[in-house]
Structure formats: C-alpha cells, structure tokens
Amino acid sequence: MAAVFARQQETAIRWRESTAAERIDRIKRLREALLDNRDNFYAAFAADYRKSPSEVEASEFLPVLEEMRHVLGRLKRWMKPHKLWPTTTMLGTSAWVQCQPRGRVLIVAPWNYPLSLCLGPLVSALAAGNTAIIKPSEMTPAVSGLMARIIAKVFPENEVALFQGSTPTSTALLALPFDHIFFTGSPAVGKVVMTAAAQHLTSVTLELGGRSPTIVDESANLTLAAETLMWGKFINNGQTCVAPDHVYVHTSVKPAFIDECKKVLKARYGETPGQQKASQDLTRIVNGRHTQRVAALLSDALARGAVAVAGGEVDEAQCYVAPTLLDQVPAGADILSTEIFGPLLPILSYSDLDQVIAEINAGPKPLALYFWSRKQAHIDKVLTRTSSGGACINHCVAQFAHGNLPFGGVNNSGIGNAHGVYGFKAFSHERAVLRSSPLMLIKLFFPPYTLNRYKLIRQVVDMLRLPMI
Ligand SMILES: NC(=O)c1ccc[n+]([C@@H]2O[C@H](COP(=O)([O-])OP(=O)(O)OC[C@H]3O[C@@H](n4cnc5c(N)ncnc54)[C@H](O)[C@@H]3O)[C@@H](O)[C@H]2O)c1
Numbered sequence: 001m002a003a004v005f006a007r008q009q010e011t012a013i014r015w016r017e018s019t020a021a022e023r024i025d026r027i028k029r030l031r032e033a034l035l036d037n038r039d040n041f042y043a044a045f046a047a048d049y050r051k052s053p054s055e056v057e058a059s060e061f062l063p064v065l066e067e068m069r070h071v072l073g074r075l076k077r078w079m080k081p082h083k084l085w086p087t088t089t090m091l092g093t094s095a096w097v098q099c100q101p102r103g104r105v106l107i108v109a110p111w112n113y114p115l116s117l118c119l120g121p122l123v124s125a126l127a128a129g130n131t132a133i134i135k136p137s138e139m140t141p142a143v144s145g146l147m148a149r150i151i152a153k154v155f156p157e158n159e160v161a162l163f164q165g166s167t168p169t170s171t172a173l174l175a176l177p178f179d180h181i182f183f184t185g186s187p188a189v190g191k192v193v194m195t196a197a198a199q200h201l202t203s204v205t206l207e208l209g210g211r212s213p214t215i216v217d218e219s220a221n222l223t224l225a226a227e228t229l230m231w232g233k234f235i236n237n238g239q240t241c242v243a244p245d246h247v248y249v250h251t252s253v254k255p256a257f258i259d260e261c262k263k264v265l266k267a268r269y270g271e272t273p274g275q276q277k278a279s280q281d282l283t284r285i286v287n288g289r290h291t292q293r294v295a296a297l298l299s300d301a302l303a304r305g306a307v308a309v310a311g312g313e314v315d316e317a318q319c320y321v322a323p324t325l326l327d328q329v330p331a332g333a334d335i336l337s338t339e340i341f342g343p344l345l346p347i348l349s350y351s352d353l354d355q356v357i358a359e360i361n362a363g364p365k366p367l368a369l370y371f372w373s374r375k376q377a378h379i380d381k382v383l384t385r386t387s388s389g390g391a392c393i394n395h396c397v398a399q400f401a402h403g404n405l406p407f408g409g410v411n412n413s414g415i416g417n418a419h420g421v422y423g424f425k426a427f428s429h430e431r432a433v434l435r436s437s438p439l440m441l442i443k444l445f446f447p448p449y450t451l452n453r454y455k456l457i458r459q460v461v462d463m464l465r466l467p468m469i
Contacts, residue, residue, distance in 0.1 A: 004157045023129055025128055026333075030068075039151060048114075065402070066403055067123045092437050104130065107134045108135045117137050132159075135170055167374075182204075184208075207408060208362055209341075215248045216373075227264055232395075238314055239285070242397050245409070258309055261325055294344065297334055298314065301333045308321065329347075333346075390408075
C-alpha cells in the first residue's frame with residue numbers, strides 16, 4: 001500500500017489543476033458503475049447481514065446518489081475563488097479564498113452503512129480534486145469485496161485504491177503521511193486515528209458515535225413521534241450512528257406513547273414474535289459477536305428489573321434480536337451507559353424537562369439529539385441549553401439526508417463535517433490569497449518608524465474603535 005500511496009503523489013499534484021468537468025466525469029463514472037451493480041449489491045448486503053433491497057436503496061444508494069447529484073449541480077460554483085472585500089487596513093488590495101485539493105486522502109469506514117459511508121465521502125473527496133485510498137470495514141466482506149472490484153474497474157490505483165483488511169491494514173495506512181484522513185467509526189478508534197494523524201500533523205475529519213438522547217414531551221403529536229422514532233430506531237436494526245439510544249417520555253403521555261409504538265411495530269413487522277422474526281424488512285445484526293453484545297445488554301437490563309413491553313426475543317444463531325421496547329429500566333443498567341447499536345429502546349419517564357437537560361449535559365456531547373414537542377418554548381429551551389452534532393425536532397435520523405445541512409459530531413461525537421459543500425470543504429484546503437497593488441494603504445506602515453509614522457499608525461489603530469458601518 002505504501003507503493004500505491006507513493007504513486008498517488010504525482011496524480012495528486014497534477015489534479016491540483018483539474019477542472020470541474022474532469023471531476024464531474026470521475027463522479028459520473030463511479031455512479032454508472034454503482035448502478036450497473038445494483039443487483040450485485042442486493043446480493044452482497046443480503047449475504048453480509050440480510051439487509052432488504054428497499055433498505056439498500058433507501059439507506060445506501062439514496063444518500064450516495066443524492067450526494068452525487070448535489071455535487072454535480074454545484075461543483076463549478078464551489079470551485080470558483082471566493083472574493084472578499086478588503087478590511088480597513090487592507091484597502092488597496094484584493095483577496096479571495098482558493099479551495100485547493102488537500103492532495104492524497106484516506107477514508108476509513110465502519111460496517112453499518114458500508115456503501116454509503118465509503119462512497120459518500122469519496123464523492124466529496126473527488127469533488128474537491130483529491131486522490132483517495134479507502135479502507136472499508138472487515139465486518140461486511142461481501143459488500144467490501146464488491147466495492148473493491150468496482151473501484152478497481154473505475155479508477156487506476158494511482159487515482160483511487162481500496163484496501164480490504166482489519167486493524168493491521170488500518171494501522172499500516174495510518175502510518176502514511178496523508179494530507180487528510182476522513183474517519184467514520186467509534187470514538188475509541190477515533191482517538192487512535194487522531195493520535196496517528198498527529199505524527200504527520202495530518203488534518204482529520206472524525207465522524208464518530210456515542211449515545212443519542214431523545215425526548216417526547218407532553219405536547220408531542222404521539223402518532224407522529226411513534227411513526228418517526230420507530231423508523232429511526234429500527235432501520236438497519238438499530239445499527240445506525242444517529243439512531244436514538246434512549247427516549248425520555250413525559251410521565252403523563254408515556255402509556256399512550258408506548259401503545260402507539262407497539263401499534264407501529266406490529267403494523268410494520270408483524271403481529272406476533274414469529275411473524276416479526278420472519279419479516280424480510282428487519283436487517284440482521286452484523287455478526288455473532290455483536291449479537292452477543294446486544295443480547296447481553298438486554299439480559300442485564302431484564303435481570304435488573306426492566307420490562308420488555310415489546311420484543312425481547314433473541315436467536316443468537318441467526319443474529320436476531322427482535323425490535324424491543326424496554327420500560328422501567330433502572331439507573332445503573334449497562335444499556336443506559338453505552339452506545340446500544342442494536343434494536344433495543346429503553347423508554348424512561350420524566351416530569352421535569354430541566355432535569356432531562358441536566359442529565360444530557362452531564363454526559364459527552366452526543367452526535368444527535370431528538371425532541372418531539374409542539375411547545376415552541378420547550379423547543380427553544382432544549383436547543384439552546386444542550387449541545388450535539390445535529391438535532392431534529394419532531395423527527396429523527398433525517399438530518400443525515402439533508403444535503404444542505406452539515407453532518408458531523410461535536411467533541412466526543414466527532415470533529416468536522418461531511419455532506420454537500422461541507423464535505424467539499426472538508427477535503428479542500430481553503431487557501432487565503434491576497435493580491436496587492438501599488439496603492440495599498442499598509443505601505444504607510446512600513447519602517448523607518450519616524451515620529452510622524454508612529455502617530456499615523458496610532459491614529460489608524462485608534463480609528464479601529466469606531467463601529468463598522
Ligand atoms: N458519525 C457517523 O457518521 C457514523 C456513522 C456510522 C457509524 N459511526 C460509529 O461507528 C461505530 C460503529 O462502527 P465500527 O464498529 O465499524 O467502528 P470501529 O471504530 O470499530 O471501526 C471503524 C473502522 O476502523 C477500523 N479500525 C478498528 N479498530 C481499529 C484500530 N485499532 N486502529 C485502526 N483502525 C481500526 C475498522 O477496521 C473500520 O474500518 C459506532 O460508534 C457508530 O456510532 C459513526
């Protein structure tokens with residue numbers, strides 16, 4: 001891989017001059033190859049974790065195709081130098097921001113949305129004019145293998161290369177002096193990536209995880225809350241970075257909310273546990289190890305007195321855990337202190353919104369925060385008093401799909417943003433360019449510092465106390 005990395009250098013330097021048309025052509029070739037392989041992807045996703053074609057379309061193809069469309073329509077504009085007015089002392093100069101490709105970039109991706117989280121960032125990287133090396137997850141071998149074949153067909157290795165493998169492959173790649181690393185995965189591995197990047201002072205975008213809290217207040221439209229929350233929680237069987245982890249429900253509406261959620265689950269996946277298990281719409285847990293991890297969270301909660309008001313069935317051999325709603329989960333249960341990443345939803349009661357906000361603020365800053373309410377004062381309070389990568393009001397997970405919104409975390413849930421122009425900028429160096437003229441004001445500040453010159457500089461500095469017009 002070091003040899004491929006070395007060969008990408010010549011391309012990366014040449015691509016500094018690449019035009020919008022050339023970059024668009026690369027993205028279009030990738031798009032055609034993806035669409036030519038639609039059925040192969042259905043088969044690969046089915047083999048890896050029985051993801052249904054509808055979810056492959058909605059949660060893998062759709063975000064990538066949408067990203068491509070967004071980029072193709074706007075790239076020319078994004079690439080144009082962004083001209084800026086001179087500030088007071090810079091009168092007589094012109095200035096602009098030139099977005100340059102960073103150069104050679106590394107994209108390391110997780111297993112939960114293997115296509116979307118490898119190729120979405122790749123679209124941004126190509127739009128910004130970079131070469132790329134991709135390291136998908138080892139946990140979805142069928143999808144990763146198919147992507148490797150497609151990438152090798154569309155791009156020579158000195159442009160885009162994909163290396164399959166687990167931690168040793170990542171470690172070897174992370175030792176190389178990339179110009180940018182775009183990592184999606186857990187906060188724990190995010191720290192490993194940032195430490196490795198620090199050796200070369202490589203810039204990073206870290207798209208991480210953590211627990212995303214959710215609140216349903218007494219004014220919420222409970223039908224809407226149940227419909228959207230059951231979708232965001234159980235799509236990909238809960239294996240979603242922005243999936244709601246636990247939900248605080250106002251005591252006065254909790255029984256009605258649980259009833260609504262149960263109705264939605266039955267309508268979507270089947271009336272009985274047997275029908276739900278047979279549903280083709282429920283993705284499986286990615287492997288035995290993760291099934292055991294999720295099953296252990298469930299049995300710990302049940303052993304401590306939690307009640308499964310829906311679901312609760314586990315078949316480890318088939319990597320199956322039913323969509324499960326847990327009531328009366330006691331403080332101290334493991335499920336309340338770790339990212340669940342599976343189909344378990346603890347439903348907690350609250351009567352004081354300030355207390356919920358205090359609990360959220362006591363933990364690491366989440367990737368997402370969701371609030372169902374019709375009270376504007378409550379919405380304002382939650383949005384101003386908390387911090388999270390993103391937030392939705394009366395919806396969940398959908399913020400990921402909005403191409404004009406930045407997508408990213410904050411501190412423990414991530415650094416930097418992806419998607420649309422934010423993704424383009426993540427993979428660009430925003431170079432500041434100043435062009436001077438003989439009339440530049442700053443000339444008056446050059447030495448020798450005579451008394452008059454000193455007085456003039458001082459007057460200009462004093463003038464800066466005046467308000468901007
Ligand atoms: N913010 C987002 O956009 C986003 C999206 C999806 C998943 N996630 C997060 O990803 C996590 C789940 O995915 P995962 O289990 O694949 O994450 P992970 O951090 O275990 O692995 C991510 C990638 O890093 C590699 N890796 C693992 N250990 C490594 C190490 N020690 N050194 C170098 N590389 C290593 C893996 O091979 C994989 O390619 C969750 O925390 C989830 O919230 C975040």
